[in-house]
Amino acid sequence: MQVTETRSEGLRREFKVTLPATELEQRLTSELSTLKDRVRINGFRPGKVPIAHLRRLYGRSVMADVVQNAVNEANRKIVEENNLKLALEPKIDMTGDQAEVEKALDAKGDLDFTVAVEVLPTFDLVDLSDVSVKKLVAPVTDQEVDEALQRMAAQNRSFSSKGEGAEAAQGDRVVVDFIGRIGGEAFQGGTASDITVELGSGSFIPGFEEQLVGIKAGESRTITVTFPQNYGSAELAGKEAEFEVTAKEVQAPGEVTIDDEFAKGFGMESLEKLRDGVRAAIQRDFDAQARRKLKKELLDALDAKYSFDLPQGLVDQEFAAVWSQVEADLKSNGRTFADEGTTEEEARAEYRRIAERRVRLGLVLAQVGSSADIKVTDEEVDRALIERVRQYPGQERQVWEYFQKNPAAKAELRAPILEEKTVDHLLERINVVEEQTSREELFRDEDETKAAENAAA
Incomplete structure (x- = not known):
C-alpha cells in the first residue's frame, strides 16, 4: 500500500x-x-x-x-x-x-x-486572569412564596354548580357542547361534548372564553373566533371559525383556605413546611437562571478571547442542525423571514455565525477539559440517566433499558456533564462578582422574548 x-x-x-x-x-x-x-x-x-x-x-x-x-x-x-x-x-x-x-x-x-x-485546529489556551463575570443572586421574597401558594390553591380548588339562571363570570367554569364550522362546513376536531371551559384561563382559542362570559345553563350562542397563525393544525391556522356553543352547567370556584390542612394535601405536615418547600423550589429556579446567565457571560468572554481556523465540516454539520430547527419553528408558527424582519440570506449568515461560535467554544471547552484532566465518573452518568428516566413517567423501565443497551446513547449523557464541570473549572480561575438582583431583572430577557412572541402570534 x-x-x-x-x-x-x-x-x-x-x-x-x-x-x-x-x-x-x-x-x-x-x-x-x-x-x-x-x-x-x-x-x-x-x-x-x-x-x-x-x-x-x-x-x-x-x-x-x-x-x-x-x-x-x-x-x-x-x-x-x-x-x-x-x-x-x-x-x-x-x-x-x-x-x-x-x-x-x-x-x-x-x-x-x-x-x-x-483536522482539529491547534491553539494555545489563553490567560483569563483579566476576565470578570457577574453572578446574579436573587433571594426569594415572601410575596413570591405567597403568589405561588395562591396559584397552587387556584389549581386545586373545587367547583360547584351556581344553580339555575346563574350567569358565568370570569373564573367560573362552563360545561359546554359545541360544533365548529369554517365557511359553514363542520371541520375535523371541531365538535365536542361535555367540555369544561374555565373562563380567564386562556386555554382555548383567543376570544372563545371571553364570549362565554354571561352565558347561562341551557343557553346557546354562536361564537366567532380566528385560529392563531401558529396553530398546530395547518388546515385551521389563521382561519375564521364559528362555534355553536350550548352551555350545560355553570360552576363557581370554591374557597380554598391556605392553612395546615391545605399543606397536608401536598404531603407536608404544616403550612410552614410547605412554605419552606415552595421557597426552596423557587430558589432552585432562580439559581438555574442565574447559572445560565453566568455561563453565557463566561462563554461570551471566551468567544472574544479565541480566534482560530475552524473545521468547516463541523461548522456545516452544526449549521445544518440549527437551520433545520429554524425552518421547523417558522413552519410551526406559520411565519416567514419577512415576518421576523429579515431575509433568508441574512438569516443564513446570522445562523452561520452562531454555528461557528458553537464549534469554536466547543473546541475551547474540550481543550480546557483535556488540559485540566477533567473526568466524568460512571456515578455522575448514572445520576444523569436517572434524571432522564424520571422525565418519562410510566415508561421508566423502557427508557432505562434503552440506555443500558445502547452505549452510544449513554455516552451522550457525559457531554453536558463534562461541559458543566469544565465551566466550573473556568469559573474558579476568573473573577466572579456577585450582584443582588430581583426576580424581574433575573428573568427580564426571557420575559421580554415571550412578550414579543405573544405579540407576534
Whole structure:
C-alpha cells in the first residue's frame, strides 16, 4: 500500500492511496484461503475446495471486504503516521473510471482512491486572569412564596354548580357542547361534548372564553373566533371559525383556605413546611437562571478571547442542525423571514455565525477539559440517566433499558456533564462578582422574548 499526501491547506489534508494489483491478488487469495476452511460446498470435502472455485463463487463479495479493510487500514495509517486529530470521519473517493475500478476488483489492475480529512485546529489556551463575570443572586421574597401558594390553591380548588339562571363570570367554569364550522362546513376536531371551559384561563382559542362570559345553563350562542397563525393544525391556522356553543352547567370556584390542612394535601405536615418547600423550589429556579446567565457571560468572554481556523465540516454539520430547527419553528408558527424582519440570506449568515461560535467554544471547552484532566465518573452518568428516566413517567423501565443497551446513547449523557464541570473549572480561575438582583431583572430577557412572541402570534 502506497500513501502519498497530495494536499495540505489549512485544516484540510488529502492523501492518494494505491494498492497494486499484486497486493490485491495476495489479499484476495489470503481471504479465500481462510474462507476455504469455513464453507461447505456440495461435492467437496471440508477444507478441500479449490481456491479457483471459491473465487468464481465468492470472489467479488470477498474483494469488497478486501477493499473495505484496505480503506480502514489506510485511514489508520494516515492518522497514526501523521499524528492527526480528525474533526470528522475521512471521506473516501475512488479515482479512475468504472472500467479501472472493475479491473481492480478483479485484481487485474491497481486500486487508487483518495482520503480527504479535516483536522482539529491547534491553539494555545489563553490567560483569563483579566476576565470578570457577574453572578446574579436573587433571594426569594415572601410575596413570591405567597403568589405561588395562591396559584397552587387556584389549581386545586373545587367547583360547584351556581344553580339555575346563574350567569358565568370570569373564573367560573362552563360545561359546554359545541360544533365548529369554517365557511359553514363542520371541520375535523371541531365538535365536542361535555367540555369544561374555565373562563380567564386562556386555554382555548383567543376570544372563545371571553364570549362565554354571561352565558347561562341551557343557553346557546354562536361564537366567532380566528385560529392563531401558529396553530398546530395547518388546515385551521389563521382561519375564521364559528362555534355553536350550548352551555350545560355553570360552576363557581370554591374557597380554598391556605392553612395546615391545605399543606397536608401536598404531603407536608404544616403550612410552614410547605412554605419552606415552595421557597426552596423557587430558589432552585432562580439559581438555574442565574447559572445560565453566568455561563453565557463566561462563554461570551471566551468567544472574544479565541480566534482560530475552524473545521468547516463541523461548522456545516452544526449549521445544518440549527437551520433545520429554524425552518421547523417558522413552519410551526406559520411565519416567514419577512415576518421576523429579515431575509433568508441574512438569516443564513446570522445562523452561520452562531454555528461557528458553537464549534469554536466547543473546541475551547474540550481543550480546557483535556488540559485540566477533567473526568466524568460512571456515578455522575448514572445520576444523569436517572434524571432522564424520571422525565418519562410510566415508561421508566423502557427508557432505562434503552440506555443500558445502547452505549452510544449513554455516552451522550457525559457531554453536558463534562461541559458543566469544565465551566466550573473556568469559573474558579476568573473573577466572579456577585450582584443582588430581583426576580424581574433575573428573568427580564426571557420575559421580554415571550412578550414579543405573544405579540407576534
